[in-house]
Amino acid sequence: MKILLLEDDTVLADVLIDFLQEEYSVTHTYSMKKALQLSEENSFDLYIFDINVPDGDGISLLKELRSFSDETPAIFITAYHDTNHLKKAFESGANDFIKKPFDLEELTQRIENIKRHFGLSSLVEISSGIVFDTQNHIVTKEDTPQHITNKESACLQYLYKNRHRVVSVDEILQNLWEYDEMPSADAVRTLIKELRKSVGKEHILNIRGEGYRFE
Structure with a gap:
């Protein structure tokens, strides 16, 4: 399973990469523009996007990807806890949403749910x-x-x-x-x-x- 991770928090990104790479192939970037380029050049099974990054936001990125008929499942991770951002995330085409701070086991269960729903299990x-x-x-x-x-x-x-x-x-x-x-x-x-x-x-x-x- 190939995951594209967009996360600008260096500490959290390192933790997620180390954790996810035990089971999956992970490509990471801090930049929205780079994430868009990577998605155009490669085929991924799952997107994990932070909402706020220095050169944009994950919601706008996912909207653009969906406009190109990219239906790759996506999970947003964010420090926002308000329903407004939750609504915008799902309107952009997100499949799940996880709020910081979160337990890595919770992320695992959300990924496994995506795998079952989209037929990504082996x-x-x-x-x-x-x-x-x-x-x-x-x-x-x-x-x-x-x-x-x-x-x-x-x-x-x-x-x-x-x-x-x-x-x-x-x-x-x-x-x-x-x-x-x-x-x-x-x-x-x-x-x-x-x-x-x-x-x-x-x-x-x-x-x-x-x-x-x-x-």
Whole structure:
């Protein structure tokens, strides 16, 4: 699980990095502008944003990311305790909110809840009778395991994570390949074709002229 952490408090940032890196891959920055750049260049599973940072605020950052159809789940951490900031955080597209000071175990439980809700655990029941092992790249359907390629695994995980909406071919290309290695749209069609063999074509719908949606 890859986490982007935006936190300008150096002491808290060090504590969070040491703690989170025991279980997750963590990329940290103190800057809102740098966080935006990192989110454009990499694919993350979770954002953890402080509300106030020197060059902006996490709420504005998340609003901008959501305007680009970035649905990566986000947790805000903040020293504010008023309902106004809580309201603004959720209106910007936040999925959870934690107030300073907080216990690290509380953060763990909130992350685990996000993982369950968005199918980010290593074993995910993506549909009745179909279990997806994201770590070992195995789809088990009707008790029959089938290995899939790393890229197929990444594509299936992305489609499932964004299952409430249609995902365009361009979006899949941008999130699964580096810019200088990006193939043609045919590569996505090949991935989808192979994935349908593993999970069933009824679970990956082709929305003509728009893209694909996991059902």
